[in-house]
Amino acid sequence: MKPSLSELLGGGAMTMATGVLPLLEAHPYGRGNATIVMMLLMLAAEEAEKQADVLAAENARLRGVFARAADAPLPEDLGAAVRAAAAGRDDSLRVSALQAENARLRGVLVALHTATEATDAPWGVALDAEIWSLLRDGAAARLVQLPPM
Amino acid sequence: MMLSAEDIARLEAFLDSTLNDAWGLKIVDQFRIHGGASRETYSLEVAYDSAGGPKRRGLILRRDPEDSLIDTERALEFAAYRSFHGRAPVPEAIALVADASVLGKPFFVMERIDGGAAASPFQADPYGAHRETIARQFFAHLGAIARVDPYDTEMPGVVDTPDPERCWARELDYWAGVIAADALEPQPIVEAAIRRLRANPPPPPKRLSVIHGDYRSGNFLHDGAGKILAILDWEMAHIGDALEDLAWALDPLWSHGSDMALGAISHAEAIAAWEQASGLTFDPVAFRWWSLFASVKGMAIWLSSSRAFADGKNTDPVLAFSGWYCTLRHDDIIARRLAAAPRGALA
Incomplete structure (x- = not known):
């Protein structure tokens, strides 16, 4: 069993805190940079x-949001983009691939969200609420926590 | 990180010819101060002869970097320091060189305020037992800045004076443009916030004020005993609606993990201190707009940081940290606010 990536990075942060920062007391600029690097490692x-x-x-x-929007009366191009996005899948679990697909999907979401805001029809109101729920939960899930300082 | 010997020699000659009643000037100590990702900031200790005998003086040098968090003109920041020195705890601005003739990049020199420290905005309780005293001063100083007539300062000479009806549009257009130019990937949350702001413009201010532009925890020096010594980082100063600064100062990102203003006093108390010092009346409708705008502006700055770091223009780790942690925090702040707001409303 080898250390996990998180353990390696956490260990690096601990080394910065206990083994590097104390050596930089007389170098405020370097100490400041080292402190930020320690925080980035955390x-x-x-x-x-x-x-x-x-x-x-x-x-x-x-994709679930796009699937539910697939039959909405959207402009033709947007409707096609929404249906294509709904039918996609993550073929790779590499972070770079997941990020690229996420960016593509979020681009479609911006256009869909704009369209839902432009209508008071029930489908638009419901999708708008669902999109905000997704955005709120997504933002919370992405948060990273700084340790107490 | 230090100035080069060549820079020191040129700077000594420049300061020797610039400072009044000073000759034989030497820089006897110098080091770079951390945290100024929008400028290279150096602490200088100079020694010189004067009519009254040998003297020493502490100075701060602010020099443009290759890239920064914020793209602004150094003449603007210099004018802001000059405008508010003596009106608020603001260091004296001494000299501006707006071209590359002395140090290869524009720079300015100002008075160094000794005996103070700036807090980390991400520290839980940086002001300790003095938190409430500091917070009351912080909002009173902001009110004092807002009270000043912009035409009684040097600011109209270096920045536009907007139509009060268009303060909001000018700021939103600028920062939305920064987001459009610098975002590395689609940003559905801040894009939605921008649409929401455009659909709900605020009432205009009763009068214009000078806006500090980055008035927050971490951008002032305090003495550790309850006194604010110096308000710094005026590089985003402009003329506009004073609520812009108040909203930025009260943004949750700067509340040290609490729901209190500066992590210390209620928003109501902060606003009261600001009203008393500014002579302005707090407008809650306008403030709702400016408070959402504050988070949008924050996103623009953090997304620019990410862009500068990712493009390799500036590898300062502060940019990486801002572009990562602060982006996520402001995305969360905006999303929680607008997800809870009535459809189409600001809050």
Whole structure:
């Protein structure tokens, strides 16, 4: 069993805190940079553990929204983009692939969200609410926590 | 990180010819101060002869970097320091060089305020037992800045004076443009917030004020005993609606993990201190717009940080941190707010 990526990054942060920062007392600029790097390592330790899961879950939920919007009276181009996005899948669990697909889906979401805001029809109101629920939950899921300082 | 020997020699010659009653000037100590990703900031200790005998003086040098968090003109920041020195705890601006003739990049020099420290905006309780005292001063100083007539400052010479009816549109257009230019991927939350802001414009201010532009925890020095010594980082100063600064100062990102203003006092108390010092009346309708705008502006700054770091223009880790952590925080702040708001409303 080898250390996980999160453990490696967390260990690096601990080394910065206990083995590097104390040596930089007389170098405020370097100490400041080292402190930020330590914080980035802490964030990365959390991100490494959850990033693929967060992206895959969000991509699936985005496709669910698009599936429910597939029959909405959208402009032709947007309707086609929504249906295509709904039919997609994550073929790779590499973070870069998940991110690329997430960006593609979020681009379609911006256009769909704009369209729902332009109508008071029940389908638009319902989709608008569902999109905000998705965005709220997605933003919360992506958050990374700084340790108490 | 230090200035080069060549830079020091040129700077010594420049300061020797610029400072009044000073000759034989030498820079006897210098180091770069961390945190100024929008400028390279150096602390200088200079020694010189004067009519009254040998003297030493602390100075701050602010020099343009290759890239920064914020794209602004150094003349603007210099004018802001000059405008508010003596009206609020603001260091004295001493000299501006707006071209590359001395140090290869534009820079300005100002008075160094000793004995103070800036808090990390992400520290839980940076002001300790003095938190309430500091917070009351913080909002009173902001009110004092808002009270000043912009035409009684140097600002109209370096920035546009907007039509009060268009303050909001000018700011929103600018920062929405930054997001459109710099976002590395689609941003559905802030894009929705921008649409919401455009659909609900605020009432105009009763009068215009000078806006600091980045008035928040972390951008002032305090003495550790309950006194604010210096308000810094005026690089985004402009003329507009004073609620812009108040909303930025009260943004949840700067509340040190609490729902209190500066992590210390209620929003009502902060607003009362601001009203008393500014002579302005708080408009809750306009404030709802400016408070959502504050988070949008924050997103623009953080997305620009991400872009600069990803493009390799500036590898300062502050940009990586801002572009990551602050983006996620403001995305969450906006999403929670608008998901809970009535459809189409600001809150």
